[in-house]
Amino acid sequence: MSDSSLLNQLIESLRCLPGIGPKSAQRMAFHLLERDRDAGRQLARVMDAAMERIGRCERCRTLTEHTRCQICANARRNVSLLCIVEQPSDIVAIEQAADYDGLYFVLGGRLSPLDGIGPEELGLDRLEARFNEPELDEAILAISPTVEGLATAHYISELARCSSLRLSRIAHGVPLGGELEFVDGGTLAHAFAGRQGL
Structure with a gap:
């Protein structure tokens, strides 16, 4: 061959x-060719x-075959909440697992100067414009707690400083059903730092 x-x-x-x-x-390849052409x-x-x-939603940058995705086009969504995620797959995860009815903004990655990913590639100018929309009250950062994710979150918090909106971050810590002996030190430290009263 x-x-x-x-x-x-x-x-x-x-x-x-x-x-x-x-x-x-x-x-x-063999399965498709031999059993299911x-x-x-x-x-x-x-x-x-x-x-x-399939392209990008003009409003939130998620993947869609329309000018606006179904979430951005839905008038029943809470326009006062904006969840900032890294990838379109994060939206799917949040929609399936959380009781969240706000809007989204998809970065398409994290700041990584060594890989050539800067603010322009993440659409941070468009995000900053969204921060100034009068109906927006809170922006929620749902970004991975990696080194690049923390740098991205810090950059976004600086952008939000000029606006009057509240900026929050999803909690990080011990996963539901997780055993402490198998949790890494960084995750455990975040869990203790973010502890809540009962």
Whole structure:
């Protein structure tokens, strides 16, 4: 089999997905070709349409095939709350797990000068404009507590300083059902620092 064969191209193309190594990609390719070609054709059609038609919401920067996403277009959402997240997948997690009815802003990552990710790439000028909207009362930072995440949170807090809105951060600490002996020191320190009264 030559390296430029369609089969090898398919396997290599599947490897672009996160967590898919050479063996997993090979299994997927063989499964589609040997057992489910109709599913493979459907996957190809949907992937092609998604790549062409899905873009960013003009308001919150999440992924959508419309000018505004369903959340931003929903008049019943609480416009006084704005949750700032790193990725569109964070919105899905919050919507499924939390009782949150506000709006969102998707950064698309964290500040990382070494990787060439600065304020422009994260749309922080657009976020600063949102901070000045009169109906906004609180912005909630839901950013990972990594070094880059903390730097991003600090930068955003400086942007918010000029506005009258309240800036808060989601709690960090011991996960529900977690055992203390398996929790890392940084997480445990955050849990103690953010403890609440009973």
